[in-house]
Amino acid sequence: MGDLNSHEKSYTKVINYIKGLIREEKLLIGGKLPAERELSEILGVSRNSVREAIRTLDIMGVISSQHGAGNFLIGNFENNLIESLSMMFLLNQIDYKQISQLRRALEMEALMLAIDNITEEEIQVLRKIISQLEKETEANNVVLDKQMHYNIALASKNTLIINILQALSEVLDKFIVDLRREILSQQDTRQVLMEAHTGMVESLILRDKTLAYESINKHFGVIDLKLSQGSEEQEKMNALN
Amino acid sequence: MGDLNSHEKSYTKVINYIKGLIREEKLLIGGKLPAERELSEILGVSRNSVREAIRTLDIMGVISSQHGAGNFLIGNFENNLIESLSMMFLLNQIDYKQISQLRRALEMEALMLAIDNITEEEIQVLRKIISQLEKETEANNVVLDKQMHYNIALASKNTLIINILQALSEVLDKFIVDLRREILSQQDTRQVLMEAHTGMVESLILRDKTLAYESINKHFGVIDLKLSQGSEEQEKMNALN
DNA sequence: GTTTTAGATTGGTACTACCAATTTTTAACG
DNA sequence: CGTTAAAAATTGGTAGTACCAATCTAAAAC
Numbered sequence: 001m002g003d004l005n006s007h008e009k010s011y012t013k014v015i016n017y018i019k020g021l022i023r024e025e026k027l028l029i030g031g032k033l034p035a036e037r038e039l040s041e042i043l044g045v046s047r048n049s050v051r052e053a054i055r056t057l058d059i060m061g062v063i064s065s066q067h068g069a070g071n072f073l074i075g076n077f078e079n080n081l082i083e084s085l086s087m088m089f090l091l092n093q094i095d096y097k098q099i100s101q102l103r104r105a106l107e108m109e110a111l112m113l114a115i116d117n118i119t120e121e122e123i124q125v126l127r128k129i130i131s132q133l134e135k136e137t138e139a140n141n142v143v144l145d146k147q148m149h150y151n152i153a154l155a156s157k158n159t160l161i162i163n164i165l166q167a168l169s170e171v172l173d174k175f176i177v178d179l180r181r182e183i184l185s186q187q188d189t190r191q192v193l194m195e196a197h198t199g200m201v202e203s204l205i206l207r208d209k210t211l212a213y214e215s216i217n218k219h220f221g222v223i224d225l226k227l228s229q230g231s232e233e234q235e236k237m238n239a240l241n
Numbered sequence: 242m243g244d245l246n247s248h249e250k251s252y253t254k255v256i257n258y259i260k261g262l263i264r265e266e267k268l269l270i271g272g273k274l275p276a277e278r279e280l281s282e283i284l285g286v287s288r289n290s291v292r293e294a295i296r297t298l299d300i301m302g303v304i305s306s307q308h309g310a311g312n313f314l315i316g317n318f319e320n321n322l323i324e325s326l327s328m329m330f331l332l333n334q335i336d337y338k339q340i341s342q343l344r345r346a347l348e349m350e351a352l353m354l355a356i357d358n359i360t361e362e363e364i365q366v367l368r369k370i371i372s373q374l375e376k377e378t379e380a381n382n383v384v385l386d387k388q389m390h391y392n393i394a395l396a397s398k399n400t401l402i403i404n405i406l407q408a409l410s411e412v413l414d415k416f417i418v419d420l421r422r423e424i425l426s427q428q429d430t431r432q433v434l435m436e437a438h439t440g441m442v443e444s445l446i447l448r449d450k451t452l453a454y455e456s457i458n459k460h461f462g463v464i465d466l467k468l469s470q471g472s473e474e475q476e477k478m479n480a481l482n
Numbered sequence: 483g484t485t486t487t488a489g490a491t492t493g494g495t496a497c498t499a500c501c502a503a504t505t506t507t508t509a510a511c512g
Numbered sequence: 513c514g515t516t517a518a519a520a521a522t523t524g525g526t527a528g529t530a531c532c533a534a535t536c537t538a539a540a541a542c
Contacts, residue, residue, distance in 0.1 A: 488537100493534080499526100511515080511517085
């Protein structure tokens with residue numbers, strides 16, 4: 001009767017072939033894919049179709065195309081997440097509030113996991129950041145703030161959560177720089193955030209999940225409040241490229 | 242001097258153009274994109290490049306290509322998430338435990354948000370599911386189980402979290418069907434899960450976040466336990482296509 | 483042995499041609 | 513006039529060829 005799967009699109013065939021190479025460990029991370037012309041010949045499809053497949057894997061963060069050198073297997077899913085989130089913004093399918101809620105969920109879990117998995121060295125790093133944060137007055141807080149959150153995420157040892165949090169951080173950077181600055185500049189909110197941050201680190205030191213829970217909620221309570229005030233910052237999302 | 246941005250790849254130009262159409266609301270969800278040959282002419286790039294761009298937007302879930310009809314703007318990011326997660330599995334960058342932890346984070350947040358946002362009708366639906374779940378003995382539990390989690394997610398009103406949870410559910414379906422069945426088949430664990438489920442719904446009825454917290458932890462405590470026992474189910478991920 | 487240079491390899495882009503699914507238009511019919 | 517059927521135009525899917533540009537490899541020059 002012939003091939004029932006004849007409706008499989010060409011570029012899908014290419015992607016599946018590459019997945020096969022990965023599964024059979026003929027292609028390892030860092031490794032080079034067969035040349036486009038070669039794939040074209042092997043699979044009996046046009047180079048067009050090969051390139052469409054390559055491009056999607058590229059965007060997904062699976063491979064990296066290097067002009068003149070070749071296509072290489074990597075594994076950077078962060079850019080993909082960032083692009084997807086940006087698109088969701090653009091299509092008005094999500095807003096700050098939803099992202100903030102997602103972030104709270106992940107920060108909460110990361111902190112809980114970190115309590116179980118953090119090392120002494122990692123705690124020392126956080127202690128240093130907190131003490132610097134206490135000295136700072138305003139500007140550089142953004143950097144230190146991000147460092148602290150990132151280091152807590154790292155201590156969770158969950159790369160999936162780490163990746164998503166990083167992506168969220170970058171998307172937020174793109175769209176709400178002003179809002180972030182505003183939040184950090186106000187004296188009263190800065191105070192609460194500082195307490196929350198201190199509580200988070202303290203919860204890691206004491207392995208206290210109740211304190212962790214409260215600190216995260218305190219942290220995002222402030223942000224949610226500011227979000228609902230500065231409501232229509234939605235406009236600023238149009239700054240993306 | 243010429244064009245300093247001459248290094249912008251062609252397919253990027255196309256994607257940016259389409260983003261522009263969306264931003265300027267010349268292209269709405271459900272709307273049809275300019276034909277590929279038309280885009281090719283407008284932007285002065287080859288149809289190849291246009292198609293590479295279209296394909297990536299397709300994979301990202303931004304557009305849907307329909308042979309003979311056209312390319313249409315949609316907004317299904319779920320497939321993209323599923324594909325990305327599958328790829329992460331394939332590249333051994335994540336494992337069940339990490340996914341399970343991510344899921345707990347989102348289920349927790351979803352439940353908390355649902356407590357604030359759930360309607361009476363939604364509560365009735367969950368009540369019905371729970372009562373059915375109590376009657377069932379084994380097999381169909383999987384369906385009801387998923388329905389319950391999905392309906393709680395819906396009640397959160399956060400589409401981002403809903404999407405990710407759906408994606409996680411599908412990925413888990415692909416890779417750990419056996420494990421899921423195993424968990425649900427054992428009498429003792431079924432008992433604990435049933436208590437957890439009841440607790441979750443109860444927390445919604447009573448608007449009790451403490452009960453919510455405990456119920457989610459009870460729920461995933463069982464799963465984590467089984468995960469660490471049936472440890473090397475990792476193999477089964479190779480069942481993907 | 484090192485540097486330079488020339489060739490080969492490989493991704494990036496364009497153009498043309500044709501197939502396949504769908505839509506639109508036209509024609510035929512009642 | 514309305515309905516149905518057939519033909520034409522539109523549009524995505526695929527193939528093939530050609531050439532450019534970046535990189536790598538190997539030969540040649542020093």
